[in-house]
Amino acid sequence: MGTLLSYSGLSTKIRAMESQLINTEQLQEIVEMTNESQIVSYLKKQPGFARLWADLDENAVKCGIIEQHLQQTIYQNFTKIYRFANAGQKRFLDMYFRRYEMSVLKDCLRNLLDHREITLDLSRFEPFFNRHSKLKLPKLTECTAIPQFVEALSDSVFYPLLHQMANSGEDLLVFDYGMALDQFYFAQIWKMKNKFFTGRDLKEITMAYGQKFDLINLTWIYRARKYYHMNEDTVFTMLIPMHYHLSPEEIQALVQAKTEEEFESLLRKTYYGRRYEEVTAKDLEPAYTELMRSLLKREASRHPHSVIIMYSYLYQKEHEVRRLTTAVQCVRYGVPAQEAMRHVLRS
Template sequence: MKHFLSFSGINTKVKAMGAKLISPEEFKTIANLEAVSDLIAFLKNHPGYREIFERYDEHELHRADAERIISVGLYLDYAKLYRFANDMQRKDLELFFFRYEVTILKNCIHNIYSSNRSFDLSLFEAFFNKHSDLNVTALAASQSMDEYINHLRGTQYYPLLVKLQNSGNVTTFDYEMHLDIYFFKKTWKLKDRELEDQSHKAFTHRLGTEIDLLNIMWVFRSKSMYHMPSSDIYSFIIPVNYRLTKEQLHRLVESATLDEFMNILKTTHYNSFAGSLHDGTMEHVYRNIITKIYRNNKINYPSSMATVNNYIHEKEAEINRLTTALECIRYGLDPQVKLKYILQ
C-alpha cells in the first residue's frame, strides 16, 4: 500500500494529461483537413497543443516548422512530469530522456549528410539546456562531422564518436547504429542501478523485449536485404540478451539460409514474430508488441512508473501520427487513405 500511494499523485497527474490526448474521432476530423494551416488551426484549439501553437499564425508556418512545434509538445509534457515527480520517479524519467538525447544526436548527423541545412533546434534549446549538457543549437548548425564531434567535447558521447571517426570510412549509418547500441547497453545497466521493485520489473520487460526484437529484425534484414557476412552482422548487434539467449542469437546470425533462420527463430520465445518477417509487416508488429507491453505494464505494475511510461509512449505515438498527417496533406491524399496511414 505504501508503494502504491507513493505513485498515486503522479498517476493522477498523468490521468489528467491523458484526457488531453487526441481521440480516434478527432483523428478522423484531422484526416479530412486539406491544408497545413487547417491542421495548425485545429491544434490551436485543442487542449493538448493550444499552449504551444497559440502564439503562431497558422498561415505563416510551413510544414517543417509545424513538425518541430508539434514535437515540442512531447518535451513540454516530459518537463511537467519531471517537475511533479519525486527523486525516485525522476530516475525513471531520466532514462527516457537519454533516448531523446540520442534521437536529437542522430537527427543532427543525418542533417550533416543531407542537402537540407535548415535544421532548426532553437525551439528545443531551453528544454535541453535544463535537462542536458548538449548544445543542441551548435550541433544542429554543424557543417561537418569534425565540427559536430568537437561540439560534443565533455559529454559522454565524445569518446564513442571520436573512436568511430578515427576508424575510417564511417557512414551516417555507422554513427547512428553505434549511438543506438550505446544507448541500449548503457540503459540496460542503468536501470539495474537506478530503478527498484515494480518500476524495475516493468522497465526491464519492456526494454528487454525491445532489444531482442531489434536484434532479430537486424539479423533478418542483414541476411534478406543486405546479404552481409556474419562477421559484419555482429558489429551492429546490441550486446544484451533478455528472452532471446546468447546462444539463440548466435545461431540466428550464423544461419546459412533464410529458411534455417526461420526454423531457429521458431524455437525461441519469439516464435510468433516469424510470420511478420515473411509478410513484410515486422515494423508494424514490432510497434504493436511494444505498445501492448506498455499497456499491460500499466495494469500489472500499478506501484510503479508504468502508467507514466505508457502516457509518454502514447504521446510519442500521437506526435508521430500528427507528423504523418502533415505528410498526407502535403501529398493531397484522400481522407480515408490519410486516416489509414495516420492510425496504422
C-alpha cells in the first residue's frame, strides 16, 4: 500500500505528460512542412509545447535555435517530475540527471578537442543546471584547454576520472573521454541501484538498465569490429563491465568473431537473438532504441506504481526530441518527406 500511495500522484502526473508526446502521425505532418518557422508555429499549438514555447517567435528562428529549445523541453519536463516527486523518488532522478551533465561535458570536450571555431552557448540551460547540478556552465564554456576544463570540474564527481585521463600523458580524443564518461556513469548506476532501491523498484531498475547495458555492448561490439576494425583487446576496454542476459563467455565469443556471419550466428544463440528473432546484427543500433522503448512502456503499463514510470517517461521524452531534431534538420535541408520520415523513424 505504501508504494501505491507514494506513486499514485506521480503516476497520474506522468500519464498526463505522456499523452502530450508527439506521435508518428504528427511527425509525418512536420516532415511535410517547407520551413522551420512552420514547425515552430505547429509545435506552439501542441499541448506539450504551448506553454514552454509561448515566447518563441517563429518568424525569427535562427539555425540551431529550435534544437536548443527542443533540448530545453527535456529539462523543463524533468523539473516538473522532480517537483512532484518525494524524497525517495528524487534519489532516482538525481542519479538519472548525471546523463544530462555528461551531455554538456561531451559538448564542451568536442568544442575543445575538435578545435571548433564556434562559441558554445549553454546560457539557456543555466537556470536548470543551477538548481540540479554543481557544474558551473559559464566557467566551463570559457575554458580554452583541457587542464583548465578539468580544474573547472574540481567540485564535481567527474573530476577524479577526467583529472587522471588528462594527466595520463596520452593523446586522448573526444571519443576516449566520451567512452570513459559513459562507463563511469553506467558503473555508478549499477552500484547505486542496490543501495537506493528494494522490492519492485529494484527489480524494474535492474531489468531496465541490465537490458540497456547488454544491448549497448552488442551494438558497440558490432560497430567496433565492422566499421572501425578494432582489435579484440581494444573492444574489451570499451564494453560496460556488467552482465544481465549476456554471459561473459557470450561476450568474449562475440568480440572474437572473425566474420559478420559468425557474429550473426552467435547473436542468434543469445537471449536477445532468441527473443527478438527479427533483429539482425546490422539492425542492432535502431533496434536498441525501439526495444528499450517497448520494454519501458510495457513495464510502466504493468507496474505504474514503481520507479519504472519515471524512467519510461524520460526515455520517451528524449526519444521524441531526437526524432523532432531529425525532422527539423530534414526540413531545413530540403530532404523529401518520404526519405525524411525514414530518417526520423530510425532516430
